[in-house]
Amino acid sequence: MSGTANRTTRALGLAALSATAVTVYLGLVVTPPDQVQGQLVRLIYIHPASATFSFVACGVTFAASLLYLWPRTRSRRWDHLAASSAEIAAVFAALSLATGSIWGRPTWGVWWTWDARLTLTALLFALLLGYLALRRIGGPAETRSKLSAVAGVLLFAVVPVDHFATEWWRTLHQGDTLFRPKPLIHGSQLATMLLSFLAFALIYGYLLVHRYRLEQLEERLETEGLELALAERRAEGAAESGGVVGAGASQQVAP
Amino acid sequence: MWRDAVLMAGKDLRIEARSRVAINQVAPFAVVVLVLFGFALEPDRGVLAQAAPGLFWVAVLFAGLLAVQRSFAVESADAARDGLRLSALDPAGIFLGKAAAVALELMGLEALLTAGVVVLYGTDLRGAALLLATAATATVGLAACGTVYGVLVAGLRVRETLLPLLLLPVVAPVLLGATRACEAALGQSLDDGWRWVTLLGVFAVLYVTLGILAFGSLLEEA
Numbered sequence: 100m101s102g103t104a105n106r107t108t109r110a111l112g113l114a115a116l117s118a119t120a121v122t123v124y125l126g127l128v129v130t131p132p133d134q135v136q137g138q139l140v141r142l143i144y145i146h147p148a149s150a151t152f153s154f155v156a157c158g159v160t161f162a163a164s165l166l167y168l169w170p171r172t173r174s175r176r177w178d179h180l181a182a183s184s185a186e187i188a189a190v191f192a193a194l195s196l197a198t199g200s201i202w203g204r205p206t207w208g209v210w211w212t213w214d215a216r217l218t219l220t221a222l223l224f225a226l227l228l229g230y231l232a233l234r235r236i237g238g239p240a241e242t243r244s245k246l247s248a249v250a251g252v253l254l255f256a257v258v259p260v261d262h263f264a265t266e267w268w269r270t271l272h273q274g275d276t277l278f279r280p281k282p283l284i285h286g287s288q289l290a291t292m293l294l295s296f297l298a299f300a301l302i303y304g305y306l307l308v309h310r311y312r313l314e315q316l317e318e319r320l321e322t323e324g325l326e327l328a329l330a331e332r333r334a335e336g337a338a339e340s341g342g343v344v345g346a347g348a349s350q351q352v353a354p
Numbered sequence: 355m356w357r358d359a360v361l362m363a364g365k366d367l368r369i370e371a372r373s374r375v376a377i378n379q380v381a382p383f384a385v386v387v388l389v390l391f392g393f394a395l396e397p398d399r400g401v402l403a404q405a406a407p408g409l410f411w412v413a414v415l416f417a418g419l420l421a422v423q424r425s426f427a428v429e430s431a432d433a434a435r436d437g438l439r440l441s442a443l444d445p446a447g448i449f450l451g452k453a454a455a456v457a458l459e460l461m462g463l464e465a466l467l468t469a470g471v472v473v474l475y476g477t478d479l480r481g482a483a484l485l486l487a488t489a490a491t492a493t494v495g496l497a498a499c500g501t502v503y504g505v506l507v508a509g510l511r512v513r514e515t516l517l518p519l520l521l522l523p524v525v526a527p528v529l530l531g532a533t534r535a536c537e538a539a540l541g542q543s544l545d546d547g548w549r550w551v552t553l554l555g556v557f558a559v560l561y562v563t564l565g566i567l568a569f570g571s572l573l574e575e576a
Contacts, residue, residue, distance in 0.1 A: 168571075225523035232519055236510050242575050246506055249568050250520065253502060256564060257524050260557050264527040267549065268534065 103312035108305065115301035122298045125291040133288075142202045144291055148299035150195035150220060156188030156303065157223060157255055160230075164251030167244065175318070178244040181251050182234055183310035187303060189227040192220055215269040222261050226254045240318060355447040362443065362451020367458065369428050376421065376459050381466055384417040388470045402475040407536035410471050411529050414464060415496070419518055421459050422500035425452055426508040435508065435576055445570030449501060453565065457497035464489055481539030484547045488539065491551055492532040495558035499525055502565045502572070509576035527557055 104112075126144035133140035163181035166172045199217060200210045211217070234247050370376045391409045395401045402409070429435045438448060471477050479485070503521045507513040531550040538547030 222523055222526055229520040229523060232516060236512060236516070245571065245575050249572060250506060253564055253568070254524060256560060257527065260527045260553065260560065263553060264530045268530055
């Protein structure tokens with residue numbers, strides 16, 4: 100295995116690309132602006148999908164970490180899956196926070212409001228950053244995998260508690276949810292939004308496959324890289340002492 | 355397991371009593387944080403009294419970080435961690451003992467900080483039962499969670515910087531719940547404080563259980 104792509108991933112990539120293109124076209128050109136929100140409603144074609152798949156990706160990391168820790172299912176591949184999914188989750192969480200802010204500024208008049216879901220997503224983003232920082236500590240691969248698997252379980256075990264905490268916190272002395280309109284959604288808008296979910300699912304799948312293979316290659320480089328380099332140098336040495344092609348080169352190097 | 359826990363807690367508390375690091379460094383640090391909040395927020399406008407529960411728990415959180423770091427720093431000298439691994443003590447007992455020692459230190463610290471809040475911020479203490487229940491559940495949660503992450507990073511070179519990044523977002527619900535419950539106890543809000551105590555209790559049970567399950571394998575890797 101030398102690259103991270105094959106025919107299936109190319110097909111997946113093409114599907115993701117076309118779904119995104121159709122979503123962009125429908126979202127920006129075909130669907131009408133909203134009566135209340137005007138052009139801002141178009142963010143609905145990015146924001147809910149990225150937020151949802153950020154949560155999905157976190158769930159995958161959590162499940163993969165558990166499977167890695169369970170002795171019977173322990174396998175390097177769960178560790179690779181947890182790592183790849185967490186990175187994508189962080190990207191999607193950042194994207195949903197950014198698009199949410201862009202939407203909130205004209206609608207609520209502020210970039211940020213302490214709404215329950217916003218707060219939960221921000222917390223999740225912070226948890227993910229911690230997890231990814233832990234993954235970059237270096238050291239032996241087995242130790243790192245075990246520590247990050249435990250951390251993956253611990254970090255995301257707290258998410259339900261976070262959910263209740265933020266819900267209770269913000270629904271008690273409220274105000275903001277009143278300004279969160281749930282407009283009756285136009286048929287073509289709904290279709291486009293559903294398509295955006297498909298597009299994000301495909302993007303997630305595509306990124307996940309590639310990131311997963313990259314993780315495998317990185318680990319191979321870590322474990323086999325030194326031996327491989329040694330073998331190459333030896334082969335060079337052997338070729339030079341054979342003296343057919345390497346004769347000129349070895350004379351230059353030798354004093 | 356319980357005997358090991360008592361042994362472990364006794365050992366950690368004895369080290370603290372003799373080295374006086376908690377008394378001479380961590381406690382003054384927490385008081386300094388309280389004073390700094392006074393400088394940052396205008397003391398005359400009543401902001402401090404309003405924000406007192408939140409500031410109190412932020413100070414506890416920061417001091418708790420130091421207590422956790424300290425709890426594993428004492429194991430790093432003279433290969434004490436290898437000693438622990440070889441000691442045949444039950445890992446769950448080690449976890450419970452270390453967490454209990456941190457919890458007891460934090461409770462002492464909270465008593466000191468309560469006095470500080472009353473004196474410096476002019477807070478009136480009311481609702482003693484709710485305050486005590488909040489302090490107990492929040493402290494157990496903080497200590498258990500802190501001990502788990504403390505051992506997780508104990509063997510790493512970057513532990514001083516990594517621990518706050520990992521621990522603070524995780525204990526965010528403790529800060530939230532403890533602050534709201536204290537506000538309710540002090541009569542600053544109409545929240546149902548006991549509901550928050552339940553949340554703090556769930557957090558504490560969650561991390562005590564996870565700690566008992568995970569501590570052994572984390573200690574192996576540390």
